[in-house]
Amino acid sequence: MLNITMIGCGAIGISVLELLEKDPQLHVDAVIASAGSEDLVRQRLASFRQPPTVLTALPADARPDLLVECAGHKAIEEHVLPALERGIACLVVSVGALSEPGLVERLEAAAARGNTRIELLPGAIGGIDALSAAKVGGLDTVDYIGRKPARAWKNTPAEQVCALDELREPTVIFHGSAREAAQLYPKNANVAATLSLAGIGLDRTRVTLIADPLSEDNVHHFEARGAFGGFEMSLRGKPLEANPKTSALTVYSVVRALGNHAHAISI
Numbered sequence: 001m002l003n004i005t006m007i008g009c010g011a012i013g014i015s016v017l018e019l020l021e022k023d024p025q026l027h028v029d030a031v032i033a034s035a036g037s038e039d040l041v042r043q044r045l046a047s048f049r050q051p052p053t054v055l056t057a058l059p060a061d062a063r064p065d066l067l068v069e070c071a072g073h074k075a076i077e078e079h080v081l082p083a084l085e086r087g088i089a090c091l092v093v094s095v096g097a098l099s100e101p102g103l104v105e106r107l108e109a110a111a112a113r114g115n116t117r118i119e120l121l122p123g124a125i126g127g128i129d130a131l132s133a134a135k136v137g138g139l140d141t142v143d144y145i146g147r148k149p150a151r152a153w154k155n156t157p158a159e160q161v162c163a164l165d166e167l168r169e170p171t172v173i174f175h176g177s178a179r180e181a182a183q184l185y186p187k188n189a190n191v192a193a194t195l196s197l198a199g200i201g202l203d204r205t206r207v208t209l210i211a212d213p214l215s216e217d218n219v220h221h222f223e224a225r226g227a228f229g230g231f232e233m234s235l236r237g238k239p240l241e242a243n244p245k246t247s248a249l250t251v252y253s254v255v256r257a258l259g260n261h262a263h264a265i266s267i
């Protein structure tokens with residue numbers, strides 16, 4: 001059985017915990033919450049058979065088999081970097097955080113010093129295996145379009161681009177590089193960052209973001225061209241009720257990745 005510590009217990013975290021209750025090979029013994037949110041998180045966990053301990057940091061003597069981040073960009077700096085230094089393997093969903101200059105190199109160096117690994121999870125998108133394999137032969141272009149219902153762009157710079165509540169048709173709210181997208185829309189551009197890291201990088205990956213009042217789904221579409229040929233993929237993700245910015249597939253991506261660490265066959 002693997003002992004897991006989870007960072008963050010919001011829309012993704014709580015759904016992951018619910019699914020993991022069914023798997024005897026995976027046990028989340030602790031959840032790391034933001035300072036000041038411990039009681040709220042304990043309340044969220046109260047109905048679990050064996051509620052994980054709620055902490056605000058990994059204790060110095062803790063040695064979980066895996067640390068899984070389901071929290072947000074700041075958690076990478078705060079919890080993931082120090083855990084890697086201590087030799088604890090980490091899984092991360094807030095991949096957009098890696099658009100910050102120098103952070104990829106710092107994570108690599110921390111993992112090397114700790115003789116461990118960091119795994120960037122595909123989250124809301126698929127096809128990352130094919131894209132990163134295609135990169136080996138050489139990629140020419142990767143274009144990504146992220147389309148979400150208007151409500152998913154609330155409290156983002158899209159509010160300065162258009163009146164989200166009054167939209168009647170799909171409206172482009174951003175066009176530019178994946179690096180700019182991840183910095184402007186940190187909670188909506190993790191997929192853009194993931195595609196960039198698997199493909200041709202944050203500066204060459206072209207991103208279009210659309211607020212679509214006619215869509216109920218978070219639609220991720222990308223096209224890649226290179227020596228391997230061509231590849232197109234569209235994924236229509238159902239948003240989580242607890243957070244319309246986040247697709248349910250992200251939850252399943254975390255559960256799959258954890259299962260692959262514990263089960264005899266990984267797929």
Ligand SMILES: NC(=O)C1=CN([C@@H]2O[C@H](COP(=O)(O)OP(=O)(O)OC[C@H]3O[C@@H](n4cnc5c(N)ncnc54)[C@H](OP(=O)(O)O)[C@@H]3O)[C@@H](O)[C@H]2O)C=CC1
Nearest residue numbers: 008010011012033034037071072075094123124190243246
């Ligand atoms: N790779 C992908 O495809 C996707 C990645 N994501 C990433 O996953 C993250 C989580 O998504 P979601 O669960 O929907 O978001 P929520 O906002 O619902 O939940 C995030 C939770 O993490 C907590 N949290 C934030 N910062 C920290 C920290 N430094 N330490 C401990 N806990 C922290 C928050 O607590 P509090 O509010 O009290 O601070 C909150 O409860 C997103 O921020 C996004 O970056 C999301 C969707 C897709």
Ligand SMILES: O=C([O-])CC(=O)C(=O)O
Nearest residue numbers: 124188189190191246247
């Ligand atoms: O969950 C999704 O649909 C994707 C998402 O938020 C992101 O790319 O950050």
